[in-house]
Amino acid sequence: MSEKLLVRRAAVLGAGVMGAQIAAHLANAGVDTVLFDLAAKEGDPDGVVTRAIGNLGKLSPAPLASKALAAAITPANYDTGLELLRGCDLIVEAIAERMDWKQDLYRKIAPYVTDHAVLATNTSGLGIDKLADVLPERLRHRFCGVHFFNPPRYMHLAELIPARSTDKAVLQGLETFLTTQLGKGVVYARDTPNFIGNRIGVFSILATIHHTEAFGLGFDEVDALTGPLIGRPKSATYRTSDVVGLDTMAHVIGTMADTLPDDPWHGYFKTPQWLQALIDKGALGQKAGAGIFRKAGKEIQVLDLEKQDYRPADPAAAPEVVDILKTRDPAEKFRRLRESEHPQARFLWAVFRDLFHYSAYHLADIAETARDVDLAIRWGYGWSLGPFESWQAAGWKQVADWIAEDIAGGKAMSDARLPAWVLDGRDGVHGKDGSYSPSRDAAVPRSELAVYARQRFPDPLLGESFAPGETLFENDGIRLWTDGDGIGVASFKTKLHTVSDQVLDGLQEAVAIAERDLRGLVIWQPKEPFSAGADLAGALGLLQAGKVDAFEAMVANFQATSQRIKYSLVPVVAAVRGMALGGGCEFQMHAARTVAGLESYIGLVEAGVGLLPAGGGLKELALRAAQAAGPDGDVFAELKNVFETVAMGKVSKSAMEARELGLMRAGDSIVFHPHELLHVARQQALALAESGYRPPLPARAIPVAGDVGIATFKMMLVNMLEGRFVSPHDYEIATRIATVLCGGEIDRGATVDEDWLLRLEREHFVALAQMPKTQERIAHMLKTGKPLRN
Structure with a gap:
């Protein structure tokens, strides 16, 4: 039985970049939060924290979902404020990555931490057991690591790292709080340096750096190859490093070098000379205005190592390599990459090969299952597929044979042998029974913790599918389905969920079916956005053809649909996530209730x-x-x-801002976990129905x-x-x-x-x-x- 973590008040220790933003996100979630730092040397003792709170409103992307929430964070210092810790149920330490500093702080605060409080460190890689050593016995079972990714409001991943002494019930209570209250995707990591996300993610960057040089490619060329073309963010590899900060990158690489002396890839855990040279001259990336890339006027320039100077960036992948990457069948794509003589294709095969090799070799050390690794990389680095998913999609056995062949031929970055389980005849690590766990030598299903019952459609891994419910009605615009709970769910089928004639007609039919056969209706999309608004292409076509009457009829039908939603005899609830623009915004305005994900960007944008x-x-x-x-x-x-x-x-930058702009109502709900949105919306529709719902007069x-x-x-x-x-x-x-x-x-x-x-x-x-x-x-x-x- 998990312990319910009741958080009335939380404290964050450390008002640096991460600490202040973790405090901001706790405030977003309605948690009364105290933010601590060192006492100021002169003036107001809380001055360090007061300035950090003031700075939250200037950051972009904004850590606060509403600027007004800055006032909800209480500033405090370690000299005069420690009594405030007695009222805190959750304490997150987020000071600099120094073992001695963290342990000194734990000794100082321990007398003020109550027996029921959970104490967590937001370290990105220091040993959790070693940190726990200095805590009194009464606190050790309530101490663990919680590694938020930066920026904490937006990054979905939170790694949960138990110490040897951590109570399982405490971990599950914290996991539930992180999931529902803060909207995080929780992955359990073992207590190893850099945990899962940064261990695999930073290795991938190091492998990319190594092969960039080996194949003689430019930084802009590599970013063209390692972004959306392979299912990764637009910032790709080197642009991401600039955003993170080149000094931060060097620090993480240094941590790997210092703490992983026995890693077979240890020889690569060093900061390249060119990177150190940039750091030495203060070119730390985006925050310094220059790094690997820089902006000169409107021109983006990239560092050219041969010229030892910047040149105009020309991020281009070779057409023949783009052709390979557009191959639909992953097995055929990887075969073509491996067989190609083009340096860009050979580079990509090498980067994937070494990533797969490293991930498989270390899986047993760093995680319980392959699922944890894939989700950590997807949620922490924004990849569409994790390393094991990519490998499995490309044909596990064939790729494993190729990797083994390259290791034997001295082509891989390390000669470490693949673990035996990789070559035991399996077709992959994810299947209908769960994901492979080396420690158990078995497939382990997803967690059955009660909080996950709220996720009707969790983020699916390769090969996972979740029953889509019983279809009640379908046309080219929408599908209406139910799970048999008396609530219908209408989902749009159009691109970007734009509103076409078929969507309008379909919604009106869905309301009619709901009134006749159901207790309520939810408008919800399986993926973002909620709706990008009206079908502009269709509208422009009517106008250019001179069909003004047909155009006006379309507008009248749009209005009729909104009114049908508003005056439905059963409650219609809009479950909004992502963009709800134009007509998408109007539909939620007419619903009996809106349930919006925190990251909902809502606006009436027609003037544009x-x-x-x-x-x-x-x-x-x-x-x-x-x-x-x-x-x-x-x-x-x-x-x-x-x-x-x-x-x-104007478009809101959060659901809270949508309320402030008057586009959502005070009584509308805000949900922090995007995969809980449908659950909450259906519960709202049922609650309205139970209370004898009638539409407004x-x-x-x-x-x-x-x-x-x-x-x-x-x-x-x-x-x-x-x-x-x-x-x-x-x-x-x-x-x-x-x-x-x-x-x-x-x-x-x-x-x-x-x-x-x-x-x-x-x-x-x-x-x-x-x-x-x-x-x-x-x-x-x-x-x-x-x-x-x-």
Whole structure:
């Protein structure tokens, strides 16, 4: 039985880059958090921490989901604040990577740590058992390692590293807290240097560095090969090193050299001369403005080792190698890479070969199962497949034979033999019974810890699939399915989950089926985004063909779908994750409830393509402004902020910010773990149904800001136009947005109904859509993916 970890208050020790951002993410999760550091030498003793908290609002990407949360972090210092630790249920130590400093701090805080508190170190590679040695006996069973990846708000991975003395129940309680409360993917690592993620990830970088030189390739050339072409982030290898910091890279390499003297690859654990030279002259990467890459004006330049200087970067993979990498069958792709004479192809085979070799050789030392390694690398480094998944997909036996052949031929980075289990005739390490564990010599299934029952579709490993539920209805736009719990789930089938005619018709049919046969409906997508909005290509096609009537009918159908969601007789819950733009935002605005993942980027962005929201979004904002103002309040005052949000096409940088922008309601829920989103949404729909859900009554008397409101907005806009902050077409769009929000050219305080506002939306949307400048904007967005300011 796992112990439930109740965290009312947490402390973070160390207000450096990681400590401050861990404190920020605890605050995001609603945890009352105290942040500690050394007492300032002069002035306010808490000054070091106060400055660190102030700095959180300046960082990008933002550690805080709302800037207001900075006030929720309490600053403290080790000289005068240690009494505050007595009230803390979780204490995360995140000071510099020095064993002696950490142990000294543990001796200092131990008398103030209560018996029920969990104490964790956020070390990226120091020995957990050795750190635990200095703790009193009463605390040792509640101490472990928790390695967050940087930046902690955004990186999904958290490595959990037990000490010999750690209670299993304590670990499971912490695992549950990290998963649901902080939204992390938890992987257990053994207490070995650099754990799993950095042990394998940094080795991959070192192998890449070695083979870059061996095959005579440029840094930009290698980044072209080791990014999206092989399922890895755009920052690839060397750009990632610049972002992380070249000094940090050198430190991690140094740690590997110092702590892994017996590793058969130890000879490669050294900082290359060129890297040390960059560090010595302060070119530490992105934070210093120059590293392996630098920006000169608008030009990206890359270090050229032959010239000992920077040159314009030309990140290009050879066409014949791109052709190999586009091969659909992984087995055929790896065969072609190995047989090719092209240096780029030979480089890629060598990098994969040595990564597979290293991962297999060390699996038993660093992890319980191959699953832990693959998920750690995917979640910590952003790869689409972990090393074992890539190997298995390419044909385990054949690739194993090739690796063994290269080892015997002296081509591999090490002559260490592959473990016997690799060559025992198996087809891979992942299968229907679980993932291979060398220590148990058996397949181990996924954890049965109760928290994972909340993940209906966890992140699947190669070969894993999860039953898709019973289909109730399907067309070209959506699929409606259920697990038999009385809740239907509607998922879009279009690219980027854009809203096409088939999606509109499908959603209306889904609501009808839910009303007839179910207790509620959830709109949820298996993958991000929630929806990138309306199908612009289809809309532009109608306009260019002169089919204005068909275009207007499409807009009316969009509005009808939003209204069908809002006035459904069973609750419709929108489960939002990733982007919910334009029509995607409008659908969630009309749902009975929105359940949004923390990383939801929500916005009415139509102004960027020369349009205004016309799926009921402006109507809802006008209605909410009237409700917020109350019977005798100032509707215009409530409209000011939302007008700016829509006219500027603002997109929230978190679900919390979406609430602040008025695009989500105060009662909407925010979920931290993306794979728990569907579970929470279904529970919300069931709870609404259980409580005797009825849709809202139609709004028939909505007070509006009218002509006075429009005139006031126009005055603001004229100033912006004259100051050249907006173009004449921006002015046109914003004026029409103001006209709809204010209910049209009618008396201030007059009342209108929803149909009136929807008709205004339609009229102004269709008028804008027929303008050449709007059509230019739509075409430019479709072609480049970027807005045009014309």
